[in-house]
Amino acid sequence: MSGWLACAALVAVAVWVLRRVLAGYPASSLGTLAPREAAFVAAASEAMFPPGGEIPESGIEAGIPQYIDGYLAAVPPRQRLLMRSLFFLMEHVTLFFGAPGRGGRRRFSALSQTQRQAALEGWRTSPSNARRTVFMALRSLLTMGYFGCPAVLQRLELSPMDIPTPVIEADLLYPPVGRARDGVLHTELAPDPAPVLGADAPVHPDFRTAPR
Amino acid sequence: MSVSWEGEGEVRVFAEYQRDFSEEADVAVVGSGPAGAVVAYELAAAGKKVVLLEEGPPVVPEEFVLDGSLSMTRLMREAGLRTTSGTIMPTMQAICLGGGSLVNSAMCVRPMDFVFDDWCTNYELEATSLADLTPHFDAVAEFLGIAPTPEEVWGPRNELFARGCEALGYSSEPVERNVRGCVGSGECFTGCRARAKRSMDVSYVPAAIRAGARVLTSVQVQRIRTEGRRAVGLEGQVVEPFTGKPGHRVRVDARQVVLAAGCMATPVLLQKSGNLANGSGQVGENLQFHPGVAVMGIFSEPTHPRFGATQGYQSLQFLRDGFKMEVLWAPPGVTAVRLPGMGLDFKRHIASMTHAAVWDAIVSGKHSKGRVRARWRGLDPSLSYRFDSRDVPILQHAALELCKVFLAAGAHTLVPGLHGVAEELHGEEDLEVFRGEMKAGQFPLASTHAFCTTRMHGDPRRGVVDPLGRCHDVDGLWIVDTGIFPRSSAVNPMFTAMALSHRAAGAVAAA
Numbered sequence: 001m002s003g004w005l006a007c008a009a010l011v012a013v014a015v016w017v018l019r020r021v022l023a024g025y026p027a028s029s030l031g032t033l034a035p036r037e038a039a040f041v042a043a044a045s046e047a048m049f050p051p052g053g054e055i056p057e058s059g060i061e062a063g064i065p066q067y068i069d070g071y072l073a074a075v076p077p078r079q080r081l082l083m084r085s086l087f088f089l090m091e092h093v094t095l096f097f098g099a100p101g102r103g104g105r106r107r108f109s110a111l112s113q114t115q116r117q118a119a120l121e122g123w124r125t126s127p128s129n130a131r132r133t134v135f136m137a138l139r140s141l142l143t144m145g146y147f148g149c150p151a152v153l154q155r156l157e158l159s160p161m162d163i164p165t166p167v168i169e170a171d172l173l174y175p176p177v178g179r180a181r182d183g184v185l186h187t188e189l190a191p192d193p194a195p196v197l198g199a200d201a202p203v204h205p206d207f208r209t210a211p212r
Numbered sequence: 213m214s215v216s217w218e219g220e221g222e223v224r225v226f227a228e229y230q231r232d233f234s235e236e237a238d239v240a241v242v243g244s245g246p247a248g249a250v251v252a253y254e255l256a257a258a259g260k261k262v263v264l265l266e267e268g269p270p271v272v273p274e275e276f277v278l279d280g281s282l283s284m285t286r287l288m289r290e291a292g293l294r295t296t297s298g299t300i301m302p303t304m305q306a307i308c309l310g311g312g313s314l315v316n317s318a319m320c321v322r323p324m325d326f327v328f329d330d331w332c333t334n335y336e337l338e339a340t341s342l343a344d345l346t347p348h349f350d351a352v353a354e355f356l357g358i359a360p361t362p363e364e365v366w367g368p369r370n371e372l373f374a375r376g377c378e379a380l381g382y383s384s385e386p387v388e389r390n391v392r393g394c395v396g397s398g399e400c401f402t403g404c405r406a407r408a409k410r411s412m413d414v415s416y417v418p419a420a421i422r423a424g425a426r427v428l429t430s431v432q433v434q435r436i437r438t439e440g441r442r443a444v445g446l447e448g449q450v451v452e453p454f455t456g457k458p459g460h461r462v463r464v465d466a467r468q469v470v471l472a473a474g475c476m477a478t479p480v481l482l483q484k485s486g487n488l489a490n491g492s493g494q495v496g497e498n499l500q501f502h503p504g505v506a507v508m509g510i511f512s513e514p515t516h517p518r519f520g521a522t523q524g525y526q527s528l529q530f531l532r533d534g535f536k537m538e539v540l541w542a543p544p545g546v547t548a549v550r551l552p553g554m555g556l557d558f559k560r561h562i563a564s565m566t567h568a569a570v571w572d573a574i575v576s577g578k579h580s581k582g583r584v585r586a587r588w589r590g591l592d593p594s595l596s597y598r599f600d601s602r603d604v605p606i607l608q609h610a611a612l613e614l615c616k617v618f619l620a621a622g623a624h625t626l627v628p629g630l631h632g633v634a635e636e637l638h639g640e641e642d643l644e645v646f647r648g649e650m651k652a653g654q655f656p657l658a659s660t661h662a663f664c665t666t667r668m669h670g671d672p673r674r675g676v677v678d679p680l681g682r683c684h685d686v687d688g689l690w691i692v693d694t695g696i697f698p699r700s701s702a703v704n705p706m707f708t709a710m711a712l713s714h715r716a717a718g719a720v721a722a723a
């Protein structure tokens with residue numbers, strides 16, 4: 001009898017752990033990030049880039065989750081797995097090493113904004129090189145996503161510039177990827193060099209969707 | 213004006229491979245980066261029947277992606293996320309026609325004589341002094357039109373560096389680059405839309421094709437074929453651009469085989485070909501990098517950092533002390549990653565980029581070593597590296613000097629991005645930290661310069677190739693990429709690789 005009770009208790013604990021670790025995430029409209037990953041990325045984006053301050057756009061407003069969703073789809077499987085492991089680790093590690101304050105032992109995405117920032121700050125300034133490296137990996141992804149936002153780039157005057165592209169000899173030789181050589185885009189040279197840019201050079205009109 | 217390519221060589225692309233096929237050539241060259249493109253052109257121009265095999269596709273400017281990380285997923289191996297184990301350090305190798313030259317900053321720097329003297333003395337190399345190699349550097353320089361970065365495209369980032377060095381009495385100069393007509397877009401990393409950078413895909417490779425070479429893109433070489441002690445050709449597979457999905461089989465018969473797949477891929481190819489050319493046990497050993505340290509300085513005036521040649525100015529003042537200082541720029545998202553702070557504080561630092569410049573120092577790292585090993589599946593390498601504590605004082609010195617140049621140039625705030633160092637430094641008194649003891653772990657290292665994994669050595673028991681790139685153990689097999697450097701070049705490696713490759717071409721042609 002006591003064996004059965006112990007088993008039932010174990011199953012209950014396991015169910016509780018599984019629910020706490022894996023379940024209860026809102027559905028996500030993103031194609032590659034699973035709901036758990038999407039929740040983590042959104043929470044980390046807002047912690048790293050909260051609304052307001054010197055650049056008004058928050059991480060969510062800048063579209064970091066959508067950016068990372070697309071990025072994850074574009075990287076090779078091994079790197080995708082590593083990123084997924086990173087998100088899993090960071091989402092759940094606070095269950096074991098809690099963030100400061102009441103209720104700090106929850107999943108990252110369930111923490112308050114202050115607790116999330118404190119948890120990330122702990123990784124950023126950790127004496128452990130390994131923890132700092134993990135943090136930098138996350139920071140890299142989120143920051144690149146933040147800079148994927150045209151509005152952010154415009155505020156920082158860092159938008160790619162509009163540059164006329166001359167047609168040189170090599171452009172008569174190579175087709176775009178996926179096409180055969182009869183698909184080469186140019187048949188005539190237009191070798192006039194592009195003019196030297198300046199600090200106030202015009203912004204590329206559709207750089208978000210490049211390649212043109 | 214129309215240009216015809218008839219009657220000479222040709223380039224083949226992924227969409228054209230309909231079945232398994234084979235080729236026959238005097239010389240098969242693997243890899244179209246700086247080393248492979250030079251040797252392919254020189255041999256084709258010498259009348260040899262050359263087949264150049266490149267795993268990546270040609271990438272036309274209409275396909276350049278201006279977003280740094282998305283661009284990396286297409287142009288870099290492992291999406292640009294390759295790292296070493298041991299000392300964890302990101303490193304990048306390209307996968308496209310032109311190899312690293314498509315994404316690099318085009319800096320063409322000749323090492324000083326002491327580098328080659330060290331190579332000759334300690335690695336028993338004959339005829340490899342700077343004087344011996346000068347004709348080869350000159351020939352490459354003339355072909356590519358290598359010239360100092362013109363003043364009109366320096367922009368504030370480069371000008372401030374020059375000003376800081378001058379104020380301190382340090383030597384500095386505009387960087388010589390394989391560029392014609394730079395417009396100062398600072399986007400060398402994602403491909404030069406102005407078509408100014410003379411990367412291999414627009415310079416040596418078309419010239420090789422004109423001279424009769426056949427260039428097979430999207431072909432991954434997987435094995436070097438041998439008969440007895442002699443290399444007789446290659447085997448590989450067509451791979452889909454960007455996904456690497458394998459397709460038709462490819463076989464090449466060749467009298468000479470030249471490996472220029474880069475210092476990470478060449479040792480893996482040798483290991484996967486039955487541990488070929490490894491009588492010395494040095495294949496994949498001795499991996500060296502130029503670990504870099506970067507500092508951001510903030511000025512009172514806007515620096516308009518998006519304008520100006522990517523890396524247009526440098527100082528060789530401390531080359532003999534083990535490091536070189538240079539201006540740096542990368543896609544803004546990549547540059548911002550190392551800024552300090554969290555939340556609004558991080559945003560504040562990001563906002564300061566409008567008034568900032570980033571300068572870096574590459575450290576010769578000659579005490580630090582690693583190795584390259586084949587994984588059991590595929591051709592991606594497993595990399596290990598240990599940053600040696602004897603190289604830490606050099607990093608420290610480099611960080612200190614970068615800070616001094618910033619202060620001399622008028623920066624009011626320095627952001628060194630180092631663990632255990634204040635996040636912002638404001639004056640000479642704050643620099644004391646660099647004069648005390650520091651540890652390797654305080655420096656977030658990264659490096660795009662890698663070499664030495666198939667090093668040359670006069671003694672066949674201690675190196676893989678001789679000074680001309682000829683494998684000691686296998687006839688008809690040559691290596692010309694940066695893997696053959698016996699030790700760090702102390703400066704950016706591309707020009708040296710091209711000069712050595714230019715010299716090797718003469719020997720291959722005569723073989």
Ligand SMILES: Cc1cc2nc3c(=O)[nH]c(=O)nc-3n(C[C@H](O)[C@H](O)[C@H](O)COP(=O)(O)OP(=O)(O)OC[C@H]3O[C@@H](n4cnc5c(N)ncnc54)[C@H](O)[C@@H]3O)c2cc1C
Binds near residue numbers: 242310311321660
């Ligand atoms: C971002 C960046 C900036 C840099 N800036 C500079 C700079 O300004 N100046 C400088 O001197 N150096 C610079 N470097 C370093 C420089 O680009 C490299 O040292 C140089 O490209 C090495 O030339 P390589 O020919 O030895 O190898 P690579 O350029 O790596 O070329 C090797 C080629 O072989 C191909 N290949 C690999 N395996 C296979 C296979 N199995 N089958 C077929 N093909 C294969 C690859 O796709 C690649 O195209 C930079 C590097 C990077 C990544």
Ligand code: SF4
Binds near residue numbers: 391393394520521
């Ligand atoms: S700075 Fe811009 S224009 Fe100049 S070589 Fe680099 S990418 Fe081309």
